[in-house]
Amino acid sequence: MDIHHLKYFVVLSEELHFGRAAQRLHMAQPPLSQRIKDLEKELGVLLFHRRRTGVELSEAGALLLEHARNVLDNVAMAQESMRRIRPGASGILQVAVPPDTNPRALEAMVSSFASAAPDVLLNLHELTTVEQVERLRDGELDVAVVRHPLSSVGFESGPVASKALGVVLNASHPLAALSSVRLGDLSGNPLIIFPRHMAPPLYDSFLQTCRDAGYLPAAIVHARNQHFTHGLIMAGRGVHFNEEPWTPLPDGIVWRPLVGDPLAWRTSALWLKSRRSAETDAFVEAVRAGLAAGGHG
Template identity: 60%
Template sequence: MELRHLRYFAVLAEELHFGRAADRLHMAQPPLSQRIRDLEREMGVRLFDRTRHRVQLTEAGALLLEYVRPVLVGVDSAREAMRRIRPGEAGVLRVGVPPDTTPVVLPTLTAGLARRVPDVLIDLHELTTDEQLSRLREGELDAGVVRHPSDTIGLESGPVARRELGVVLPADHTLAAGAGTASRTVRMRDLNGAPLVIFPRAMAPRLYDHMLTICRDEGFLPGSIRHARNPNFVQGLVLAGRGVHLNEAPGTPLPHGLVWRRLEGAPLAWLTSVVWVPSRHNETIAAFTEAVSEGLAAAGHHMEDPPASEPRVPEQPSGPPASDEAGPEHLTSGLACWNT
């Protein structure tokens, strides 16, 4: 018995007319009649009473129909579920992007994807790196745009885009001298002892620890650490003299009273790539990866080869905190933007 024979039987049971049933099944009437006879032989019962004027279900046919209908519904549901689980093939690609994604990235990304796969809609979700990784593994996302280092074990990654970071300072800060000179650089060790404003560690633990490690290695041990995730709050804290902030060059002018300076030697950078579950990769995700690269390039990122593995996160050094906010015991980290 084949599934298609059961489907032929169910359609004929609904139509009770070989001609109409054959039309619905997009087949000729003689083959349909033969398949029904084959099914009756296999079942050992007559399923339909046939006369020149009508076709009727027998008692056996009516009983079989009760069993066949839920089977066919289940098969159709399974097929639909499998269709939806294939990224993009359900017509929608579910992806995550970091909350601080530069505005120019999104229109470039969406336009690039539309050129490559015009029949696929993109469903964008603003999520931190760890939120994306969790949803990818749960099957709630098809792909994510994440910051490294992060826990990508079991996932595949596309090309890595690099965007160097600088420091946001109050305009009257001693290291902001020459406020009109955007090319002026700051040595990280000259920030030593200054409070640092950084995103909460829970948002991206590996990235947080990696970033503070770089700060420590470059001679910048913050006198205290304040956590903030909203960009307006971050900028307000820096304006109020409550800390400095590490971030990429601003895409729009900073509020009056703030300046951005490059870091000497470019020790810090956003490292961003598309990640996905290997078994779910297809042409749509490949197209999305290319579109993301276009969007990041438009925002000033440049592409690097994918890393062989995520950078190692050193153990946290011990020591008393520098203040009641947070102290250098967290300096196993590094990056400082409010969202990751």
């Protein structure tokens, strides 16, 4: 039984409404509903009665709630105990970066932090923006490297660095013959983009910028993995926005800058004020150095 599933269950038990619970958890409603269904399937019981106006705890749900709260309280106490005994300069820093972080940027972050805090173990995680924010709030991360825009209420942020994005096209596409591409000229092409649940504000911002520039995609295709994305482009299934490649692209696809740089990765470190320490300050500075090494300005 996943500890996160228990947390979702408790929040829904308190709100008795999927929409309010999802908002409180900083996640979309469909994945919350799915995780509750997964928990019910695992336990073999119905935890909630679904109503038009919300949900009600079932008898099994009420029984689980008593146990779940105790489990979460004990986990929180264990985490706090570990934080208290963490020996500062010889402790562990839990950090996370986006799945598509530029390798040069990541290498520079790790090297810079190792130089500044050689006795601190850096435990790196590859997480989406939604996962990063959730785990920061839960105290499972000390610092996250996030993409903006996002809701940063309750957090502190380092300097936001920007890196312009271009478009990845099939080499036979008519626009591939140009040295740069106007965003509006892509209208009618399917767009290959990360799933919305990974970073809802960023996803919405991308699509709004496309609409404002006159790019109306013929379809939206969701892809997480770079190889899958490249395969779709090679098959002529759409175009994709990303930063300039740091290694050669596969034969059959090309990258072109966008005129006026309308799209960009806007990235910074993010942390809870209550978790700030000399170690987190050192990593925030390492993030700045890493982003600069990765071409962010």
